[in-house]
Amino acid sequence: MMRVLLAGLLAALAGPAHATSHVFLVQNSGWMEPFFTDPSSQYKPLIAEVVTAATQPGDALVLAAFNQGLPGAPSPRALMSRSVDDKSQREAVRAALAPLTVARKPHGGALADTDLGEAVGSAMTQALGGKPGLVWLFTNNKNSPNNDQATAQRNREFYQLIHSGAAIRKAVAFPLHMPVKGERYSANGLMVYVFAVQEQGMRELDALLRSGRLQKVITEPPARLKPLDADTVRLVPTRVENVPGVTFATLPDGRLRADVDAQATANGPPPAARITWRLENAIYPYTIAHARIAAQSSLAGAVKPLALAHDDVAALAPGKPQPLASTMALPVANLPGKWSLAALQSAGSAQVLPGRIDVQLSDQKLELSQAFRQRMATLFPGDPLPDIFTPPERIQGSRAALPVEVRLQHGAAPLLAALGALFALLAAAAALLIAATRGRKVLVTVEGEQRTIHTKAGAKTPLYDRAGNRVAALHTTLFGNKLTDLREGAQVRIGR
Known part of the structure; x- marks a missing residue:
């Protein structure tokens, strides 16, 4: 039973503070029959490789099989619970998966049904014990071999758990091509879900995706399920018209940098630059069918709206960016003066002032991209698109932020003048001291x-x-x- 795993996992959690807790749930209900019986099936090898790529030494690991819990046949069922080391991880997972077969209901012998929500809920409350971590789900998205009347209800419960549950802060899915043929059923695809539990779990999932370790095993882009109200778009500068006294550059990490010559901008109106952006959709597999867009800059303590060429977005599909022109004014009046302590301390080098550009989408309407619909139809032919990919109606807006770096160049003249005045003062003090003694x-x-x-x-x-x-x-x-x-x-x- 999953409850048996609780003590072992909590003991592993007592390791390094940076360790991540993982629960890997492997579906073995009736619809999964071809994944277990086809001699060419890559189901178990894939799981072993994903576990190996996702975990690091010191992480806590639980591996469990799931279908639908019944009296005398609990689900999920523990296969392995351990603290990850760097020597035998892949072999240990393969050994734990080797005897796993398709589950059957007790007494009657019929193939077992599936309850996805039950499995994920048990992983969060029992295996993780209410603590942060990552829950992985390997499934073919089918909830019941007999398509009984409870299937629709369980689908709705699973949808609510993911989209409305406060515990799951981020969720992504990987639809994978895996054709298999068994004695009873056949399938073309498999779905791998990852659910990040609590804020720490979301940070751990983001770090894993940035590391590139998982992409060495799963080359498909992650389909985001949640959140759909943050970081939905990206702004990438493509062309900047420099203005007198200000030079713009794009850093390798995508940040925008403005080098400001304090002497050149000391007089005259505040400089304003025309910037052309590449507006990118960051929420694959959704298309932003329509949204109103606004942006503002926060630089040197001044918040100013960005003048955009247009205030709406339409048909912004993943992988198909749109140009967006804007005018951004630099708040020169808010920048430290040449006689300020900060300017004197940074004389001869750049004084760095962090800032950001905030983008706000409102009246947002999301639609699943046609390319993703076609891919799902190919991987899961004849199956309706899972409701979990339907964006909640309550999500009407989203936001994103682009870091901006302002580097203020004051030159060495103020510092030299200040040093001259200091030396003169010291000389006068020395003369007075000599005269006094x-x-x-x-x-x-x-x-x-x-x-x-x-x-x-x-x-x-x-x-x-x-x-x-x-x-x-x-x-x-x-x-x-x-x-x-x-x-x-x-x-x-x-x-x-």
């Missing part, structure tokens, strides 16, 4: 007797007559000397 000779006359007094700035030297009586004090400052505490009738003066 330098010894001085002062000639004073006391009752007709000339005396030379050795003193320095800040000193107060008492003066006495011939009888030893104090008659005055000589007070020396940075700016001169003066007599203080002069006794009445005493004859004392500075100089001869």
Whole structure:
């Protein structure tokens, strides 16, 4: 039973903080008969290769077979639970799959039915224990060999679990060509689903897809099921008309960079550049049949709308980008001045200010692309298109963001001027210090007797007559000397 796996998986989760938890669900109900009985079937080898590509040392792994749970025949059923190592992963999966055959119902011997929602739900609540992770599903999209009345209901429950369930944050599918022929049934294709559970699971799935490891086994592009309200389009700069004082460039990762000469843009109106984008559909297999589009830039703390050549999108299909012209103004008034601390710190090099361009689609209508419909009809002939690919009606808009980097070039002149002023200030301070500590000779006359007094700035030297009586004090400052505490009738003066 799947519950037996809980303790083993939780123990594996106690490994490295970066480890990912995977649950691989392998369908073995009646409709899967040709995938098990055809001698040329690549079903089990594919699963072993996907598991090997998707997991890394330290990850937690559960492998289970599923159909439809009945009294005396629980589903899913554990095949393997372990912590992944880098030595025997492929062989361990192959050994666990080797004895797996088509499941039958207890007592009657009929081929087992399937409940996709039951399998995915058990994987999340029991195998993962409510924690983040990835749930993989290998299926032919059929829920019941006998096409009983409960099939439609189970399909709706599966749809609701994926699209409306809060636990699943991202879902993708890979329709694969796999022709097989058994004694009872035949099939042309197989579907591999991946469900990312919670935010951490979504980050782990994104990282896996970016790594390219999975693409070495599955070359088909992932069909996105969820989310359909984020990152649905991409903006790729294709042509930029530079303006005086501003030079644009496209970085290898797709970001737009603007090099701004602070001196050239200090006077005159704010510069604005005309940018032509390639607007790409990022939600294969859906076509954006129609949507209203708006965009704004967030640069140097200023949010400004982008003036677009048109405010709507129509028939934007995957792999068929559309041009989109725009005008973007740079908020020069918000950029740090040449005498700012940031400018002085970056003198002689570029001061980098991160920003972004936000794209918002509203009144959005999605349709499955015709190419995907044709592919599904080829892989699953005679089967209705799974409802899971029907976009929810409540998704009316989506958003996307393009990072932008502004590099502000101030030059070295402000820094040199600041350094000159600093050196002048230090020189003046040094002169004052020397003057304050330098010894001085002062000639004073006391009752007709000339005396030379050795003193320095800040000193107060008492003066006495011939009888030893104090008659005055000589007070020396940075700016001169003066007599203080002069006794009445005493004859004392500075100089001869």
